[in-house]
Amino acid sequence: MRHRHRSGHQWWDGRFRGCGYRITVPRQVILDALSKTNEHLSAEDMYLKVHKIHPGIGLTTVYRTLEILVGIGLLSKFDFGDGRARYELAEGPKGERHHHHMVCTSCNRVIDYTDFIDEEKDLLNKAEKGLSKKHNFKINGHSIQFYGLCSKCS
Amino acid sequence: MRHRHRSGHQWWDGRFRGCGYRITVPRQVILDALSKTNEHLSAEDMYLKVHKIHPGIGLTTVYRTLEILVGIGLLSKFDFGDGRARYELAEGPKGERHHHHMVCTSCNRVIDYTDFIDEEKDLLNKAEKGLSKKHNFKINGHSIQFYGLCSKCS
DNA sequence: GCTGTTAATGGAAATCATTTTCAATAAGAA
DNA sequence: TTCTTATTGAAAATGATTTCCATTAACAGC
Known part of the structure; x- marks a missing residue:
C-alpha cells in the first residue's frame, strides 16, 4: 500500500x-x-x-x-x-x-458528456441574461440532463 | 355547484x-x-x-x-x-x-418560462443527434432547470 | 340491466433514504 | 499539554413513497 x-x-x-x-x-x-x-x-x-x-x-x-x-x-x-x-x-x-449527463431510464447508467458544452454555454448565458432581466431572478446554476436508452438497453 | x-x-x-x-x-x-x-x-x-x-x-x-x-x-x-x-x-x-423551470433555492418557488424555447430546441436537437450517434444512446427526453434566487429572496 | 371476472381502491404496515439526538471523542488554539 | 468546542457514530426519528391485502367497483359479455 x-x-x-x-x-x-x-x-x-x-x-x-x-x-x-x-x-x-x-x-x-x-x-x-x-x-x-x-x-x-x-x-x-x-x-x-x-x-x-x-x-x-x-x-x-x-x-x-x-x-x-x-x-x-x-x-x-x-x-x-x-x-x-x-x-x-x-x-x-x-x-x-464542466459536463452534463445522459441517464438511461432502463438501467440507470449515467454517461458524462462534454460535447456541445460550448453551444450550451452560449445558450445558457443568453438565457440567464434574458431570464434574470425578465423575471428578476438571480441565476447561479443550472442543470441539463438527457434521458433515454443506453446502447445496452435499446 | x-x-x-x-x-x-x-x-x-x-x-x-x-x-x-x-x-x-x-x-x-x-x-x-x-x-x-x-x-x-x-x-x-x-x-x-x-x-x-x-x-x-x-x-x-x-x-x-x-x-x-x-x-x-x-x-x-x-x-x-x-x-x-x-x-x-x-x-x-x-x-x-413545452416550458422549463427556474427554481428559487431559497424559498423553493418555481417559475415556468417559455423564453428561449426555440433556441433551446435547436440546441437540443443538435445535441440529441450528435450524442445519440457518438454514444449510441436513444434520447427521448430532457430536462433543463435554472437555479437561483427569485425577486423576493434576493 | 344483471352478472362475473378482475383491476382498482384505501388503510395500515413496511420500506428506504436521509436527518436528528446525544454522549463520547478528537482537532487545534492557547 | 490542556481546554474548548466541533465532530463523530450508533441508535432512534422522520418523511416520502411502496407494499399488502381484504373489500369494492369497472365494464365485458350476456
Whole structure:
C-alpha cells in the first residue's frame, strides 16, 4: 500500500479550512475517495467504499460530509431519478470539469458528456441574461440532463 | 355547484383507455384537478386538494394514479430539490405546453418560462443527434432547470 | 340491466433514504 | 499539554413513497 499524506496539504485544504471546518480523518478519506473516482456515487456507495478501509467511519458522517462539500461548492449533487442523491466532484486539483449527463431510464447508467458544452454555454448565458432581466431572478446554476436508452438497453 | 361530466368523454379518455386502464372516479377527479391548475403539485398537495371534495380518495391511490399518468406520458414528474416529487400536466386538451423551470433555492418557488424555447430546441436537437450517434444512446427526453434566487429572496 | 371476472381502491404496515439526538471523542488554539 | 468546542457514530426519528391485502367497483359479455 502506497504511503498516505497525513495531515493537510491537499489541494482542497485551503478551501476547506477557509470555511472554518476542521480537517478530520473521515473528511480526508472521503475527499480522497472522491478525487480518485469519476463514478456518480450515492451516500451509501461512498459509505461502503470508505468502510472497507476505515470501518470506523459511519454512514451519518458520510452524509454530513457530503452535504458540507456541496455547501462549499466542492461537490455537485444530482438526482437521476432512482430515489437517492448522487455526488460528483465539481472541481478537481486541475480545476473545473464542466459536463452534463445522459441517464438511461432502463438501467440507470449515467454517461458524462462534454460535447456541445460550448453551444450550451452560449445558450445558457443568453438565457440567464434574458431570464434574470425578465423575471428578476438571480441565476447561479443550472442543470441539463438527457434521458433515454443506453446502447445496452435499446 | 356546477354539474360534472359523469362517465368518460374527456380529452384524455382515449389515451387512457387505449392503455388498458379503467376509468374510475379517483382517476377522473385527479385528472380534473390537474387540468385546472398550473401549479407544480406534490402527491400530498394533490391528496389534500382532492380530499376536500372526495374524502374517500386515499393518498395511496393518488400516488398510484400519478405514477400511471407519468407512465403514459400525460404527466411530467420533477424533482426541484425539496425532497418530494412534483407533477405537472405534460399535455393539455390544447396539446403540448413545452416550458422549463427556474427554481428559487431559497424559498423553493418555481417559475415556468417559455423564453428561449426555440433556441433551446435547436440546441437540443443538435445535441440529441450528435450524442445519440457518438454514444449510441436513444434520447427521448430532457430536462433543463435554472437555479437561483427569485425577486423576493434576493 | 344483471352478472362475473378482475383491476382498482384505501388503510395500515413496511420500506428506504436521509436527518436528528446525544454522549463520547478528537482537532487545534492557547 | 490542556481546554474548548466541533465532530463523530450508533441508535432512534422522520418523511416520502411502496407494499399488502381484504373489500369494492369497472365494464365485458350476456
